[in-house]
Amino acid sequence: MRDTVRGRLFSKKAARPLCALLALGLSLLGACLPKSGSGARKGETHVITLYGFSVMKEVMDKAVLPAFTEKWKRERGEDVRFVTSYAGSETITNQIMQGVAADVGIFSIERDVQRLVEKGLVRADWKGGLANDGLVNKTPFVILVRKGNPKGFRDFADLARPGVKLIHPDPDGSGGAQWSILAIYGSELKKSQAESGAPDQARALNLLKSVWKNVISTPGSAREARTQFETGYGDALITYELEGLLMKQAGAPFEIVVPRSTIFSEHPAVLIDKNVTDDERPVLDAFMQYLWGDEAQQAFVKYHFRAVTNEAFNDANKEFARVELPFTVGELFGGWERAYPDIIDGVWRKQVKQK
Numbered sequence: 219m220r221d222t223v224r225g226r227l228f229s230k231k232a233a234r235p236l237c238a239l240l241a242l243g244l245s246l247l248g249a250c251l252p253k254s255g256s257g258a259r260k261g262e263t264h265v266i267t268l269y270g271f272s273v274m275k276e277v278m279d280k281a282v283l284p285a286f287t288e289k290w291k292r293e294r295g296e297d298v299r300f301v302t303s304y305a306g307s308e309t310i311t312n313q314i315m316q317g318v319a320a321d322v323g324i325f326s327i328e329r330d331v332q333r334l335v336e337k338g339l340v341r342a343d344w345k346g347g348l349a350n351d352g353l354v355n356k357t358p359f360v361i362l363v364r365k366g367n368p369k370g371f372r373d374f375a376d377l378a379r380p381g382v383k384l385i386h387p388d389p390d391g392s393g394g395a396q397w398s399i400l401a402i403y404g405s406e407l408k409k410s411q412a413e414s415g416a417p418d419q420a421r422a423l424n425l426l427k428s429v430w431k432n433v434i435s436t437p438g439s440a441r442e443a444r445t446q447f448e449t450g451y452g453d454a455l456i457t458y459e460l461e462g463l464l465m466k467q468a469g470a471p472f473e474i475v476v477p478r479s480t481i482f483s484e485h486p487a488v489l490i491d492k493n494v495t496d497d498e499r500p501v502l503d504a505f506m507q508y509l510w511g512d513e514a515q516q517a518f519v520k521y522h523f524r525a526v527t528n529e530a531f532n533d534a535n536k537e538f539a540r541v542e543l544p545f546t547v548g549e550l551f552g553g554w555e556r557a558y559p560d561i562i563d564g565v566w567r568k569q570v571k572q573k
Contacts, residue, residue: 307393326393
């Protein structure tokens with residue numbers, strides 16, 4: 219990736235020794251000027267490349283990034299420019315693993331960060347120094363239906379009825395799709411536990427199988443699935459609450475159905491340490507801390523994510539639904555280190571998808 223502000227033709231790592239060599243012969247021309255305390259040369263612009271999972275686009279591009287840019291300019295007198303890219307969480311993870319020069323990643327699922335750790339791109343102690351164990355916002359999973367709810371959907375179980383046409387993003391590429399699988403499966407575990415005192419795995423598996431039989435399309439990301447649903451395809455879509463609220467805000471002819479029990483997805487943000495040079499780290503560290511500050515957390519709420527640092531912030535969004543039996547991946551499945559092999563791979567991929 220070329221840095222259009224600094225005019226780099228080489229990787230960040232390769233540029234440093236090249237700069238040092240140029241300095242020996244061209245010092246009078248100032249080829250490698252001393253760095254300011256923040257890492258920027260006078261008159262230059264910090265360029266931050268951010269990769270995010272698909273539904274982060276609105277809040278980041280319209281609120282969080284402009285606010286940080288203004289704050290850094292006001293407080294430090296330096297310019298910041300963001301280069302952004304958004305796609306399914308597994309897709310952006312694969313792109314980073316294949317070498318794209320991302321500085322910051324915001325992912326749908328924590329497992330994607332762990333994949334980058336295993337590849338040596340992110341430090342194993344990435345949660346250290348970050349608030350809330352590196353999870354930057356959250357949102358429950360809901361069902362979107364056509365205006366008036368003509369099919370009378372009330373819960374995930376209704377999506378298993380004969381003749382229902384369900385849009386569902388692809389769990390092989392979308393973090394949102396994997397959250398949705400956990401939402402369907404986990405809802406039956408949670409309800410059966412509330413009813414009998416023990417989670418019923420057979421009941422959960424039967425529901426997931428029955429719902430999956432009605433999936434007619436598997437787009438690559440939650441945003442692609444929403445776009446397809448907006449064109450009139452399908453009877454229902456399982457997705458992040460914020461997607462439904464954004465559609466409602468735009469006056470789209472859809473309604474939100476809140477399942478009795480559903481999962482709250484939680485989303486990690488992390489520095490891609492392998493791509494971060496020493497001179498760039500100060501502004502990147504400041505940006506990471508900013509994500510958990512009040513200004514960014516309140517921006518998330520405005521764009522229909524739930525804040526994670528202060529529950530009182532969430533009271534400002536009167537559109538947020540109340541879930542009777544909510545759960546998290548840590549509470550019900552023991553975290554992503556167990557949820558992925560046990561449920562996404564062991565249940566969905568091997569017992570549902572292949573049938």
